[in-house]
Amino acid sequence: MTDSILTVLTHEEEQAGLSLAQLKELVGLVEYDASSDPFPVTAQDAVGFVVGNATQTATFYQLALGMDLVAYRGPETGVRDSKSYVLKSGSARFVFTGGVTPDSPVLDHHRKHGDGVVDLAIEVPDVDKCIDHARSQGATILVEPHDETDEHGTVRTAALATYGETRHTLVDRSRYDGPYLPGYITRTTTVERREGHPRRLFQAVDHCVGNVEIGRMDEWVEFYNKVLGFTNMAEFIGDDIATDYSALMSKVVASGNHRVKFPLNEPAVAKKKSQIDEYLEFYDGAGCQHMALATSDILRTVDILRENGIEFLETPDSYYDDPELRARIGQVRVPIEELKKRKILVDRDEDGYLLQIFTKPMGDRPTVFYEFIERHGSLGFGKGNFKALFEAIEREMFARGILC
Numbered sequence: 001m002t003d004s005i006l007t008v009l010t011h012e013e014e015q016a017g018l019s020l021a022q023l024k025e026l027v028g029l030v031e032y033d034a035s036s037d038p039f040p041v042t043a044q045d046a047v048g049f050v051v052g053n054a055t056q057t058a059t060f061y062q063l064a065l066g067m068d069l070v071a072y073r074g075p076e077t078g079v080r081d082s083k084s085y086v087l088k089s090g091s092a093r094f095v096f097t098g099g100v101t102p103d104s105p106v107l108d109h110h111r112k113h114g115d116g117v118v119d120l121a122i123e124v125p126d127v128d129k130c131i132d133h134a135r136s137q138g139a140t141i142l143v144e145p146h147d148e149t150d151e152h153g154t155v156r157t158a159a160l161a162t163y164g165e166t167r168h169t170l171v172d173r174s175r176y177d178g179p180y181l182p183g184y185i186t187r188t189t190t191v192e193r194r195e196g197h198p199r200r201l202f203q204a205v206d207h208c209v210g211n212v213e214i215g216r217m218d219e220w221v222e223f224y225n226k227v228l229g230f231t232n233m234a235e236f237i238g239d240d241i242a243t244d245y246s247a248l249m250s251k252v253v254a255s256g257n258h259r260v261k262f263p264l265n266e267p268a269v270a271k272k273k274s275q276i277d278e279y280l281e282f283y284d285g286a287g288c289q290h291m292a293l294a295t296s297d298i299l300r301t302v303d304i305l306r307e308n309g310i311e312f313l314e315t316p317d318s319y320y321d322d323p324e325l326r327a328r329i330g331q332v333r334v335p336i337e338e339l340k341k342r343k344i345l346v347d348r349d350e351d352g353y354l355l356q357i358f359t360k361p362m363g364d365r366p367t368v369f370y371e372f373i374e375r376h377g378s379l380g381f382g383k384g385n386f387k388a389l390f391e392a393i394e395r396e397m398f399a400r401g402i403l404c
């Protein structure tokens with residue numbers, strides 16, 4: 001194997017006790033030659049959110065999604081106008097930021113977009129090389145490469161703009177061993193897990209999906225091809241993902257080894273407003289729609305999430321009773337009745353199969369939600385489930401009065 005990046009686990013992955021073989025199965029890694037990659041990527045570093053109440057959101061994610069609080073920054077650490085809580089589950093890291101002072105720019109962002117993703121941060125071995133390449137390809141550099149240092153070491157970081165008001169912060173943390181970034185202090189969870197609660201409910205971020213304006217998907221695919229050197233992984237267009245009422249187009253770009261995967265959706269013209277139109281309207285522009293979180297035991301994860309109050313999209317029993325589906329998916333690791341009981345979807349392609357389920361929107365606006373995914377060889381995204389999934393979303397949209 002020529003790719004030295006793929007063979008090395010990140011500090012986060014090692015800390016989380018993940019092996020390369022596990023990670024390969026969890027998120028569907030592939031081998032690739034990094035030597036000619038103009039923008040080498042190590043892993044997804046963090047997902048940064050702006051939320052209306054970071055303090056309560058951090059508690060909610062600890063209680064309901066089983067995440068652990070690891071770091072904090074706010075007025076107590078010298079940041080006057082905002083609070084940020086850093087949570088982890090395996091190698092997945094979420095950062096929730098809320099405004100504290102009335103004049104905080106965080107609150108302006110929240111007024112416009114509601115709870116949402118502002119930063120899909122990427123860990124890279126060479127920030128300067130990536131930024132030089134991104135600039136040469138016409139990217140907007142929001143933060144120039146610079147060092148940030150505290151008693152735990154030095155992080156080199158920069159940021160570039162992507163769709164909407166979303167950014168990619170680039171982080172080289174190879175010379176740093178603090179809890180997150182310089183300026184953050186260690187905070188540990190005060191939640192006591194009940195007996196028998198697994199160590200975590202998900203191990204890694206599998207993919208993060210962006211919704212962009214109609215007619216602009218190809219522009220953003222080209223952006224990821226040219227600026228980040230990402231390759232096109234799969235292509236689902238038109239009828240693949242159209243129901244009677246709504247339609248969308250979707251293409252997936254990924255880093256060389258598929259550690260970072262960004263599907264991009266745009267609405268397609270249809271009889272009625274699509275779920276992507278609804279997102280763009282309520283988020284007030286392009287933004288991140290869902291994060292897929294990888295788990296090695298989706299049945300147990302879903303059982304606990306439901307006990308914790310997380311709500312999932314409904315899948316009708318007819319989905320599971322369809323002989324065509326049963327023939328297509330063949331044998332999976334559990335009887336289909338177990339999936340039916342939990343409304344977990346299943347899809348198979350030439351490489352294997354995957355199990356997946358989608359939550360309802362997490363916040364007040366019908367924007368950001370989660371997918372939980374358990375891969376068994378499949379490198380896909382559940383193409384065979386898109387129709388069933390969208391019909392479920394449309395039932396929710398009818399209930400919200402978006403479709404009538």
Ligand SMILES: [Fe+2]
Binds near residue numbers: 371381
């Ligand atoms: Fe997904």
